[in-house]
Amino acid sequence: MIPPTATYRLQFRNGMTLHRAAELAPYLKGLGISHLYASPLFAAAPGSQHGYDGIDFSVIDPAIGGDKGLESLAEALDEIGMGLILDFVPNHMAASEENPWWRSVLEWGRESPHARVFDIDWSAPKLLLPILGSTFDEALAQGTIRLEFRPTSGSFVFTYYDRCLPLAPSSYSALLARCSDPELAALAPAFETVTTDDASDLKIRLARLAETPAPQAAIDDMLEVAGGAPDFVRAMHDRQIWRLVHWRRARDELTYRRFFEIADLICLRVEDPEVFRDVHERLFEWIGAGRITGIRIDHIDGLADPKAYLENVQVAAPTGGPLYLLVEKILAGDERLRPDWPVAGTTGYEFISAMSELFVDARKELEMTQAYVAFTGESSDYVARARAAKREIFAHNLAAELSLLVGKAKALAGEEFGALDAKVLRHAIIEIAAQLPVYRTYVDAEGPSGDDRALITGAHRGATESANAREREACDFVRDLLLLDAGKPSLREEVLAFTTRFQQTTGPVMAKAIEDTLFYRFNRLIGLNEVGGEPSRYGATISDFHGAMAERRRAPQA
Secondary structure, eight states: OOOOSOEEEEOOBTTBOHHHHHHHHHHHHHTTOOEEEEOOOEEESTTOSSSOSEEEEEEEOGGGTHHHHHHHHHHHHHHTTOEEEEEEOOSEEEOOTTSHHHHHHHHHGGGSTTGGGBOBOTTSSSEEEEEESSOHHHHHHHTOEEEEEETTTTEEEEEETTEEEEOOGGGHHHHHTTOSSHHHHHHHHHHHTOOTTTHHHHHHHHHHHTTSHHHHHHHHHHHHHHHTOHHHHHHHHHTSSEEEEEGGGHHHHOOBOEETTEEEEEEBOTTSHHHHHHHHHHHHHHHHTTSOOEEEETTGGGSSOHHHHHHHHHHHSOSSSOOEEEEOOOOOTTOOOOTTSOSSEEOSHHHHHHHHHHTSOGGGHHHHHHHHHHHHOOOOOHHHHHHHHHHHIIIIITHHHHHHHHHHHHHHHTTTTTTOOHHHHHHHHHHHHHHOSSSOOOOBTTBOOHHHHHHHHHHHHHHTTTOOHHHHHHHHHHHHHHTTOSSOGGGHHHHHHHHHHHHHHHHHHHIIIIITTGGGTOOSSGGGOSTTOOTTSOOOOHHHHHHHHHHGGGSTTO
């Protein structure tokens, strides 16, 4: 592993292709760049401007040059002694019908061979798809929801504007049975009992039949009649494993884990060994071939067990030695990167924060604060406002995530803590999250580290300062869950599942509340309102800056 001395990031797409990057390589080398840092390169949703909405981990996006383009770039870099660091996104993919894994789940639900890939609540009655601009019945009346047939694939679909949602193959039987052509109608019983093993053959037979005039006309006639029968279309919708709902319902009722508030990005379960293998197989091939020399892991805090994930990457990557790994991780306040993570460091938010504070005169804080408060008439208590923003975001914007946690906590409370109803547990979960000074803790199956225990007990202490007796009891219970100290030994797996989901949720709570909310409300000095910054800290001395740089020696290759 040769660590970088200077990196240059290229945002691919929007005209930047892999072949163009190869042409730029000698120029960048002349600037002193040791490593090119590439935005995500794997296939993304059609029209993607950034690549963080991947749809296929097996191919480099054809829109930027495909596999051959990456070969060309890697060869160009190798010739002049430059490395390539790739931005990789293991936390989520696009919930797009262009994503073959997601499409399979929409067709087959839990029977899909890719069902375990996505973090879906399969205990829910339906997989909610919040893509409508109105209610389902309103969209049906407006004619924006339609049943259509795709002859090339032998598939029936629901369409909604540019969305094309596959139907469960078993539901084809209701459509084919309404066809006037006897050959099509004869296929209905086979589709009624279709499985993942024989679906492809049946679809091929259907596609071939549809190539002939009579069956083709029969399908067109059937769909035209069905389109004028709202009750039938509604019944077909009811036969799917998913349910189309208004997009606003994602806030309260979503049945899968999403990236922050973006319902179009569904999260992955890379903690599952099979999912880990499928997500990383092609990436590791490129690393083994020497084409990729380092990885920047996007949103490490979204994963169930970041430490275990990073260890798995280091073990599985065919490098013959440690892989150069960076994590996109915001260290809040005095937080330090966990020393047992096998990484070179972070991508540098804390460095930017230290640089920003260096150029702010701390001696002028009082004057600036007085001027700010006099002008806005608002409180200068940043910490109190941050906690208020976190409560607001968790209770409203991330209400679906909160409801899931409350349900898990209530189930774990059981009869032993029967007095802890959903309302008081909800209060406890929100308050402990609001008091947490970092994006997340990292309690795993081995239990909390000393740092985790201190953070959780500190958040609990703050949450109970003004609590009544019932609220205090609920906070005690949630604290014990987070420390894996609650519940019977037989429930430890369920307790860990609650703690894991809580930890995966506090990151979005913090990010949405601070970066996307409070930074737009608290503007004492806007230069301090940067991601990873602490606007409550007004400037730093030169010695403070040198101290921060000395601290960075712990990760000199970050």
